[in-house]
Amino acid sequence: MKRDDIQIRDPYILCEDGLYYLYGTTDPDPWRGEGVGFDVYVSRDLEEWEGPHPAFRPPGRFWGRFNFWAPEVHVYGGAYYLFASFKAEGHCRATQVFRATSPLGPFRPHSPDPLTPRGWECLDGTLYVEGEQTWMVFCREWVQVHDGEIWAVRLSEDLLTAVGAPVLLFRASSASWPAPLERRDGSGRHDARVTDGPFLWRGPSGRLYLLWSSLGSTGYEMGVAVSRTGKVEGPWIHEPEPLLVGDRGHAMIFRTLDGRWSLAYHHPNRTPEERFHYVEVEESEEGLRLKGEEH
Template sequence: MRLDDIQIRDPFVLTVPGEERSWLFGSTDANIWSGAATGFDTYWTTDFDEWHGPLPAFRPAEDFWSHTQYWAPEVHAYRGAYYMFATFTAEGRRRGTQVLRSSRPEGPYEPWSDGPLTPHDWECLDGTLYVEDGAAHLVFCHEWKDVGDGEIHAVRLSDDLRITVGEPVLLFRASDAPWARSIPRPEFDEVFVTDGPSMHRTTNGRLLMLWSSFGDSGYAMGVATSASGGVLGPWTQSADAIWPADGGHGMIFAAPDGQLFLTLHTPNRTPDERARFFPLEETAEGLRLQR
């Protein structure tokens, strides 16, 4: 199949060293917004043109705590296994990011952490793993539903990725970005969204974070840079969005031949969303996207 055949949001690509294939994960239920969730599927490719699948990467057991709104799975190779960081919610519980584990990149994945690792009294989503100097961190969004001006935080994880260590640290707020715009919601005077943080270390050592919000032309994605080169920042924001309209929640990956790509979903409407791939260059000024 081709990418146009695959309905998917929040795409994440895992390339396994030594294998001539890459795996595509994402929010794959036909309706991720409401109703019963099926789980997460994965697709694989050797050329980024023809795709194979779907394969069931995660299916919940009957006693799994969440049965709706399965969002934004990411899969990271870590210490000899594969760990899926995904967002779940349930009636009477706050949305949060839980860790699942498998011995193979395609799964099947089983719960690893005891429920979400994000604070249980916060509305959170889109947690990503970032390892710095051997220390694992969870970078995640604290939703506008709690704070109005959406936030991105980092918290240290235990070496086995089962629990958090210490308290979350605020990295920045959505309104810090010149390109971000508020959206109308009755709960707050102004609402700024934070979605989909994804970390990228450049060849010259800069630490970048892709993240999404709303800009002048709808859903968009910008880039933040850590002034210290570390996950705790301080973080400075790009003046303009790298993807300004009708798409976002992206990440950077390297194909087996080393070529960097940006993937994101566009358009930002269900059921039309599709993953797209764009060659990417690192420059002295930042990132250059080749459309």
């Protein structure tokens, strides 16, 4: 099938053995109804895809019931680990870890429980390994805290548990570009802001970037923050303008099979119209910039 035939949000690309594996939010309606699972598509050129292959289907008595969102698959310790977010009645949205021996799955529960803090509405956990330290960076939702937050928590080496207290990296209002929204608490105040889709990437220069999305003046947008220390804990300095605009976002960076760094994202931010797109990206003295045409 063609790339434009695939309905997908929150795309994540894994390059392995000369192939591209495309994961993402693939339920036909990820907002309402029972969650189905996550599919994966396979390609050699990013345009023609085989699939869908059922990478994850919830096992019996799995706690998550709906909002199966934003899977990422990381190669770690000789296996494949899927990080994804779920929700259920009476259970906060949370990120859990799954394991498989193949990028096609099937992915089975790995961590016995979600790795985001109990009682927090959280989503979009992403894995980042820094030397001997293993981190998960995730969002605490604006629907609970109004000013959306991005946190980091250390993980055990086996990815089974969170270790220690999470560290606040920043709030949405620390950047200038996210647009204020009305709070969900009935107060009528318009000071809420979204954090969504964090992804960390260390550029060729050694700078550590954090990509994240929010709602801005043109709809869904993606901004960039740079760690002043080059470490996950920051402090994080925001670029004044978003890198992606025009209802584009939830992005990650991957290296193409011919060695080019590219940005994967979905556009538009409307179900069922969302599709996977990509564009080449490069690092300059001024930071990240888009290069070439959108695919």
